[in-house]
Every structure is written in structure tokens, then in C-alpha cells.
Amino acid sequence: MSATSDGHSRFRPAPSSDHRRAVDIFTPSTYDTEVPYDLFAQLRREAPVCWIPEPAIGPWREGPGFWAVFRHADVKQVLRTPEDFSSHLGATQIRDPDTPADLSFVQVQMLNMDPPDHSRLRRIVAAAFTPRAVRALERTIAQRAAALFEEGECDFVEVAADLPVWTLAHVMGVPEQDRRLLYDWASRVIGYQDDDYAGLSTADVEALTPMGRLALAARPEPRPGVNPRSRAALADMFAYAHALGETPVDGESVMAAMRKGGLTEAEFENMFFLFAVAGNETLRNGIPGGLLTLLQHPAELARLRADRSLLGSAIEEMLRFWPPVMHFRRTATRDLTLAGRRIRAGDKVVVYHASANRDPSVFPDPDRFDIAREPNDHVSFGFGPHFCLGAHLARAQFRSLFSELLSWEVELAGSPRRLTSNFQNGLKHLPVRLRRPV
16 A cells, blocks of 8 residues: 555555565665566566565665566656656656655756756757767777776776766866766765665875865765765765866866856756766666676677677677666656556656566567677667767767777686665676786
């Protein structure tokens, strides 16, 4: 049973005996060892739109529950119809914002808008991410990627994290001394369900610029139960955003352009959040996940080494096989039916990209990793109005890093460790050994 916004209760279907594991889809610890693809497959067959309870977990209070969507076609239907499934009404995380004020704040983030407001902000940002703009960056990105590797053992998660952070800092106009702040903010936001990431602070205070040190001084003390994605929990990040937007740089950074683009203060702060976090997480999770997938499929890795013309399709298959983001939430705008299930206005509807990417009606032999798979209609960058604006830039970074990595011999040097998260498909550690081929 769940409560509606007007306080009335409404009954929800209890999971059948066959689907009592459905709550595992929500539980972060489920993902400690693997993504539950077998459970996704069962639910795609038997309950492709399924009611999932939200029990209290740690500092998370109990939630009202949500409809989980597992099939590729249904996921696309939800993502393409914001008039039925809104990003704005309840934002795009399963967890509801803690207060009406928190909801109002995140609703001005582009990720949490519907057209036409979403379209207005997207137009302002789009110039930074056109194919032409990305091509102008590719040589610089390739040079950075080539400098990342040296012989010996390393944690590839740390190595790979450098490239998206460096690229974002370059695009946003963040000084080199402050780059690590982007890493820490993304860690706190994307890894808040994991104790190792929730309070991460790795920036060298002495090396920071004055605006970086001022931002750290604004960092609030963590409080149990406070949403780490809220404005209050990220006061230091927003203090830095304002300082950066007012700092002259050589040329005009994206953030300076945003400041001049007619954005409100809340829109500007949320745009910084989107660049610093969403622009980071796809690569930070996807690149190590892609390498681990290749190492676990040595025949496909050998095939790619033998024919580098397959790199483009291999990257798409890495993204399909290891989607960096496993789900996004929408809110039903009206009573409607999806896959035979009656959904009411105000219900949460959560689409599972990770499940859609293994739908056998779209991907023959979906659990097989095939670097030449064509077509490859994965939804790892989303679909519809919210298709990832930075997809070109993400692919360019994938391409630069793996082009360089194929020139090295790589092997596992220890056991990978996954991130505890029901949202991010991430690795915390991926120990590898690198050698130049003789």
C-alpha cells in the first residue's frame, strides 16, 4: 500500500511467489557482486512492468514504491513521451527529494525538465557538444590518453578516472590545481550508497587555487539521512561554481558562457552539477567496465587487436554490455496503461537501461559479448528528448583511451571490486598489470 500526494492510500500489487526477489532490484547491496541480469531476464518474460517496494535501507527512509520497466520497447516508450512520463514532476532519481524546497531546486536542472523548458536549456549547452566541437578536442584528448599509461601494476579505475576529469576541467575552465575537486564531488554524488565513496575527499588542499580552498571551507559536515544530492549537501560545489563563473579565463569556458546565457542562479548551479557529475560518471564507470569486459572475453580482445577497424562497434558493445547508468526515473502525468499494467498519475516509473540492453527481442543472443554486433540499439545514452548531450564527447574519450590501450599487454593483477549502488554500474578497483609488447 502506498500514499498518494493527497494523503489517500492506494493498494499496490504484492509480488507473487515467483517475483518476491523483485525487491532485490532496489537493494543497493544486490549490485555488490554483479548486475542481476538473470532476474532482469525473468522479469522481462513474466512481469515486464513490475511493482517494486522501497523498504528503508540505512539512512534511506521507506519510499512509496515504483513501477520498474524492463523491456526495450517499453523503456523507449517511457523515454520518448515526456507528456506521459515526466522528468520534472518528481525529478529523475528513485529517491524522492527530502523536502518541497529540495524538489523545487532540482527541478531547474536540465536533466529534470520536460519540453519546452528542457529544450531551452539544451539549446544553450548544445554548442559545446556538437560533433565539430568534439573533433576540435579529440587531438588534445588523445594526447592526454597516451600519457596515462606506464609499465607495471596500477588500479585502472584511478587511471581511467583521470581522462573524464581532465576533459571536463578543460571544457569547464577549471584550473588544473582544482581538477581533483571534480573527482571528489562526483564520488560523493554517484557513490553515496557506498561507504568508501560517500565522504571521499582526495583534493590536496595546499595545491588548490584560492577559490578551491574557499569552496572546501563551505563544505558542510555530512549528516545521516540528508540526501547527498541536495543543495545543502553540495554547498561547496555550488560555491565553487559561482566563483568559477566570475573568474576570467583565456577564451570563454562553457561555464562563463552559461553565466552569460540568461540562466537563473539555480539553473546555473544545476548546470554545473550536471557537467561535473553526469559528464564524469559515464566514462568513470564505463571505461573500466569496458576493459574488464574485454579481459573477461579474451577471444574478443584478440579479435579487436587483430582488427582495430572494429573499435567503433566494440565501444558500442561495451556500452551495451556494461551500461554505466542502470536506470532513470520518471513520474506518470496521468492514469495510463503500460504493458497491460494500470499506472496512476503521480506513480514513479523507473526504466532499467541495463535490462533493456539485454532484451533478446532486440539483441540476438544478448548475453554474448560481440564486438562486431550490428545493429546495436542500446539505450546506455538514453533515448528521446533526454538523449545524452555529451554522447559524442564520451565516445571520443572511449576511442582515444582504448586506441592507446590496445598498444599494451593488459592482464588482471587482482580481484575487481564493484561499487555498492543500485544506480551506477561502477567499479571501485580494477587492479591490472600493463606491459609494452616486445
